[in-house]
Amino acid sequence: MSRFTVAELRERVDRIFYFDVSSGRSYESLIDALALLPRAKQDFALHWAAVAAQTHLEIGYLVILQAAEALRRMAPAAAEGWVISALDAYDASGIRAAVARLRDIDGFLAASGEPGSRLSLAAVEGRLARFLQGLSGRPLRVAAGEVPWTDTETVFVPSGIDAGSPEASLAAYKAIVGLLWGQTRFGTFNADLEAAFTQAAGEPSGERHDRARNWFPALEALRLTACVARQLPGLGRDMAVLTADLPTDLPGVREDLARPEATVAASLDWLSRLLDRAPPPGGLRGEVRPVAAGRVRSERIGRDTEILRKAIAGLMAALGRQGAGDDTMDIALETGSLEVELSVDGQVVSLPPEGRAAAESLVQDLGLIPPECMTPAGPGEWKPTDRQDPGPTATMETHADALYDEWDARRGAYRRQWCHLYLHRVAPGDPAFVVDVRQRHQPLIRQLRRRFEALRGEDRILRRQPDGDDLDLDALVAAIGDRRGGAEPGERLFLRRSRTERSLAAAFLVDMSGSTKGWVNEAEREALVMLCEALEMLDDRYGIWGFSGWTRTRCDLYSIKDFDEAYDDRVRGRIAAMEARDYTRMGPPIRHLTRLLARQPARHRLLVNLSDGRPDDFGDEYRGHYGVEDTRQALLEARQAGVRAYCVTIDRHGADYLKRMYGPAAYTVLDDVRKLPLKVADIYRKLTS
């Protein structure tokens, strides 16, 4: 393949940065950067620039500008990792971080090394996250950071480690997360560290202060490795690499910090004696950042205190101890290692799970339960924090009811907690709508009901079974006859009752995007009425939701009818009130309903989507390929969770993407909106008979 000419390059670059064809200098420099590359490298640069530009144009530019250098120094596969790490940096920290990552090819290479022995965080993120969850029992996220450190809620680790072999690299990752978990578990932040540095250095800033700050992580690594090794010897062995580089001539330090009684104060005590020596480089031990950690920690302590107080108050109320006037009560919280035991008047009572988790979290942070948790305050003092789980990323997305990952097909990776889902109830509208639909379609409704009635599970008696609930008298008489006549009697002499149980739960997910305004919306609502009228003949559990939204930060799910709700006037009113709104980001509602369906006590689970077109959202990134691929991924997840998905659409061009998303034979394309009301119930019947 010959290399692209300048003219061809112009055309291709234009296509990527279409709105910016002006002849600015940066544009020419893009062409210059590409012109002399061999074709394979031109292809690489153009492809990945296009991918990156969908996230941010600036990243696309830089990919082209840096491609030659990157490809000179690493294999294409590694260079892909370089682009992806920049996109991750953008998601995590914004454009500046992404630009810095792309420019720092050295840094990327240093963190990566020879292919084969380098382990990237992406490859082990899930595993490390579960490891941490196992160790800590409270959420501790894993994320990539420049150096290892923790704010006590997220542990930041390098985006790649090369320790000579994949096994050694994994061990190093475990050692790092073990250390950072150890900091949160064994009280590294249990002291005012900044004040302690200042005291040891005799100055609030300057060289000695810096030395104190930099010696501290090394001392804590010694102490924490010993703490961990006492409980988890295997992990302790992995953590030994963290302190292997420390000078051997630190008389008494290792022994002192390895004492079971040594707390963070012991590490701080040593600081003043070490300030004459240059601290060792942080390496895998990374840094301790007291300010950031302190902020997160005190927020969490406040939150946990609140939850625990609430839990205790709830318990008191349940025990009939509500009201401030009751001063006969004697509450005590007993803390063993981490286990927390609550007793009232000497009687042990058990906390609800969220209260227990909060209590254990407090013991990890403070080593004790703050006394204010036990003030038997009246219920009026509790802040109504109804959201029980503020979620791991409560800092940014405080209000979303749920966060969902989204599949980014270009990167071949999930964007974590990317979509913010909000749950709403539709305010009931005019029930006259339903009355009208019922009247207009009465004959059809009657027909549907008859057909649905035939689906009802009924007891069937199976005759002549080898085993069963009852004797089959006919068979028995025949057998006795056979025997008397000298023939071999049959052995299938029983009746068995077999119930064709339906045990089915169905969720209907209805497109409420702007494009449905008018006929489609009306047809959808009519279809729902017909469906409900018919479904009332069965015991199937079913629910109805509408969805819409505007970008990943606002995905809306409207509940029309919950699984356990009856099809009553309120539901009918809500159906009437469904209206066309904004866009169609399909992944989050699918993922949410999958979760709800999975909880339904039914053997078969069905998700039926009514739509009028492809997944679509504001902004170019989602539209097209990206949206289709994420929807497909969400449906794959659903299938893995035991949910069968089916789509009914009126988009006549639907076949191309529907097959990709739902797979063959899992969708119906209607050629006319007016058929929707007549068809949906019928399709459901076919799907479930």
Next chain:
Amino acid sequence: MTTDGAVLHALAPELERIAEEPYYHAAGGEAALFEAAAVKRLPVLLKGPTGCGKTRFVEYMAWKLRRPLVTVACHDDLTTADLVGRYLLAGEQTVWLDGPLTAAVRAGAICYLDEVVEARKDTTVVIHPLADTRRVLPVEKRGELVRAASGFMLVVSYNPGYQSVLKEMKQSTRQRFVAIDFDYPPPEVEAAIVARETGIAAETAEALVRLGGLTRNLKGQGLDEGASTRLLVHAGHLIAAGVPARSACEAAIGRALGDEPDIVASLDDLIAAVF
């Protein structure tokens, strides 16, 4: 149906009597509660995760109260006939065979229906008249109403963590029972149980219990349940038989809890951290 003048026989299965005191480490007042329920002829519901000692507790109580014990592991193919009884053919006669429930009712035994929600709903309705003051079992096929002997006691177990996803215990059923909560014992107690059951050293038992705690932290993160006391006991048995601790845990705990390679790898990480 007495062709040739043959007599209609009735058969009953033999009931287990527990001769030796089963080892049971009590968590709190559960034995006293159970005894009170036995005196007052109330049925008992044992709630708790799998493998935390419910079955052992019932065995212990049966021994203590000196009553026979009939245990039925429920599953979704369990029919009413499996519980109540059925006609069998013997030669040219039909012979009635009491099911385990009927046998327990007649003999005044403790009948333990393990994981009761696993049984089909239409099966469990037969226990309703046994679980209230009537204490009778209608055996429809024989047109017989069997009155429970005085020692009869109905005990059922269910696992709230697991069944909330797929199965629910109907209110009409559960409201008939005295409920006793079970959970994994506190660490020291659990370690004592594991050591006593398997004969391994106390420190090894403590390490197993620590591992159990770590896996329980993974509940809901790819695991439906963490390692139960039962699994810790299994691992302890393997260790006692000379299997190295890590391999024993990988086999008895890691592979037993998870199938997915990711989850198994994570469990192995936790095992490697502890040993």
